[in-house]
Amino acid sequence: GAVAIAMMVSLVIILQRYQFKCLINSTSLSIFAAMTVHFHKTQQDLILQAFKAGRNSHAQLFMGPAGNGKLELALWYAALMLCQQPTDHGPCGVCSSCLQNKAFTHPDLQFIFPTPSAAAEKLKALSIEFMPQWRDLLQQNAFFSFDDWKRATGNYEKSFEIRVAEADQISKNLSYKSYAGGYKVVLVWLAEWMNVATANKILKNIEEPEDRTLILLVCEQADRLLPTIRSRVQSVFFPPLQVSECANYLTSIGVKEANEIARIADGNLHQALSFLESNEGVREMGVLFARWMRVCYTVNMKEILSISDLLSKKSRSYTENFLRFSLQIIREALLLDKSSAIHGDNPVFSGSDFKIANFSKLIHEENTHGILQEIDQAVYEISRSVNIKIVMTDLSIRLHYLMKRGVLPEALQN
Template identity: 30%
Template sequence: MQMVEEQRLPHAIMLCGPMGSGKMALTLAFASYLLGDGPMLKNFGHPDLHFSFPVIKPTGTSSDHKMISDDFIREWHEMLAEGPYFTMDQWLSHMRAANQQAQIGAGESDSLIRKLSLKSSQGGYKVCIMWLPERMNGECANKILKLLEEPPQQTVFLLVCEEPEHLIDTIYSRVQRIDLKRIDDEAIERALVERRGLEPDTAQRVARIAGGSWLKAIEELKADSESRQFLDMFVMLMRLAYQRNIKELKNWAETVAGFGREKQKRLLGYFLRMVRENFMYNFHRPELNYMTREEENFSKNFARFINEANVIDLSETLQKAQRDIGQNANAKIVFFDLALNMIVLLLRK
C-alpha cells in the first residue's frame, strides 16, 4: 500500500513462501486494494482482474487445442470461494484430474497478451494474478518474459510462487521478490484455540506439526486427513517389511502406485518426516519431536528400529524415490524397490 501511495509500485511482484503461509490471501487482498474493493470483487469476477494458473489437458481434448486458464475458470472461482488456502492436489481434484500433471502452456501466454492489451474497463489498474509460475513450460515462459519486459500500461503482475528456483533467471530478474515467512507456531496455536475451539494441548501439537502452515493445521483437524492415510501406509510398510512379506509388499506398492504423482511425492515426504521423528524419539527429548498422538503411539514401539546404523540410508532411499517419481519413473517399480530396500535397512542395528 505504501508503494502505491508513493507511486513506486513495480509492474511485477513475486510473493514467495512455503505452502500455507498466506501468499494467495495476501495477493488477493492487495489486488482488491488496487482495484478499489468494489462489489465486483465479491467473487473475484472483476473485469480487470485476470487469473493464470496451471491446468491439465482432459482426456478427449483435441490435440489442436492449447489449454488456457479460462478452460477451468469456473472451477477456479469455486475453489477461491472455499478460501484462499489450497494446495495443488486440491486444485487437481477440482479439475477432476486423474494422473495428469498441471502446467501453464503456450496458449496461456497468448491469452494473457490478448486480454492485457485491452484498456482497463474501470479506468484504473489491470491486475494479473499468476499462481505457481514455476509450472510454466519453456515456450510460455519466453512469451511471458516479453510481456514482463514491455508490460501494458497500468498493468500489475502478481506472481504467487512456492519454488522460485524453478523459474528461468530472466523472469526472476524482472520481478520484485517479497518473501513471506512461515506463520509462528504460537499464532497458529492461538488461532486453533480461539477460532476452532481446540484444547490447548491438542492445539500445541497441531501447531508444531503444521510447521508454520495454516493449511497443514486445518488439514490435520479433518477426520479423514491425508496425514492419517499416510500414517496407515507407513505403518503397513514397516510391519510388512519387518515380516518380510514380499507378496503383501507388492500389493502395498501397487496401491501406492495408484495415487497421483503429486500425492506420491507428499507421501514420501511424510515418510521422511517419520524417519526423522522416530530417530529423534530415541533421545527421549519431547521438545525435539513433532508428532500427533497417533504417530507417537506407533513410535513408542517402532522407534528403536531407526538408529545410527540405518537412518541415513533410509533417508537417502526415500529421497531417491522422490526424485524418481518427480522424473515420471514407473511408480510400481519405484515403490516395490523401496519396499524391498526397507526389509534390508530395518535389519541394521
C-alpha cells in the first residue's frame, strides 16, 4: 500500500511538471507566432516610429539586466526588419519571412552568442554549430539566462566567449546579397562576452556598414563592451520589469501564485519561471526558509543536517532556486530594517508564525554583505556539481556566525 501511494505521488509530480512545461512552451510559441511583445512598450514604439520614417540606426545596443524581456523585443525587431509586408504595429506574422522567423530559421538573420571552448580540433565552436540547442531554448521562452544556455549546450563547465572567427563569419555574411532581397540582420546575444579581437573586428562592420544591414547587440553588462563600440552604436536601455508587469505575465499563462512569485523574483521573469519549474510553490519554499533560518541561528546541528539531507535529495536546480529565493527574502528583510516606510510581511509567509519584521532584526548592514556573499558562493558551488549536503551544512554554520556575531571566525575565513 505504501509503495503504491508513493508511486502515485511520483506520477502526480511528473504530470505536474509535464503540464507546466507544455503550458510554458505552447504559450511562448503562440506568443511569437503572433509577433507580439509583452514589455517595454515605450522602446517598441520608438523603434516603430524610426522604422516607418526609415531612420533606423544600422547598429544598436539593447542593454539592461537579466530576465527583463530585451531579447524578446530584439527578436521582434529583427522580424520587423525582415518582414515582407509590415503593418503599423510590427511584423505581419504571415509572410514567408515571418514564418521563417517563427522557427528562427530565416537565412538573413544571423545569431551570434557565447559558445564553449572547442572539444576537439574539428569543432570550431562557432554559433552555427549550436543552433539546434539555441532554437530549442528560444522555443521554450525568450527569458532564459546565461546559465540556462550553458546547460543547454551540455558544456556547463567549459569557458564561454564569442570568438574572433564569429566576427569573420559576420563580415562574410554581411558582404553577401540578401537571400530575400531585403535587410540582413545580425543579433549578438550577450555581446559583452566578445573577446577583444572579436570586438575590434565587429567594430569595423559597425564603422563601415554594408547597405541594408542591422547589427543588434544585446547585453547585460554594457560596461564590459569596448568604449569605441559603445560610442558608435545607438544605445537603448531596458529597465528591470516592475513586479506588477512580471505578475501580469505569470497570470496570463495561468500561474496561481503569480503575485507572490513575482515579488520573490523581484520582477525578474527568468527567475520567476525558474521558481515554477521547481514543482513546489513558493509558499513551500517559504516554510523551508523559515525552518532553515531558525536552525542556522540556533546552530541546531541535527536539524541543519536534516535540511541539508532533504535538499541533497532534490534536484540541483531546486536547491539553486531555493537559495536564490533566500537571497531575495534576506534583501527584503534588509530594506525593512533600513526603512520604516516599508511594512507588512510577504504573502509567501501568510498563515505562518515567521515574520520578516522580526527576522529583519538579524539582518543589518554589518552582516548583509557577508550573508549574501556566502549564499552566492553556495549557488556557484552547487551549479558546479559540488556535493549539496556538504555545501548546505557548511553554509548553515557560516550563516549562524554571521547572524549571531556579524563576522566569521578566523578558521572559516577564506
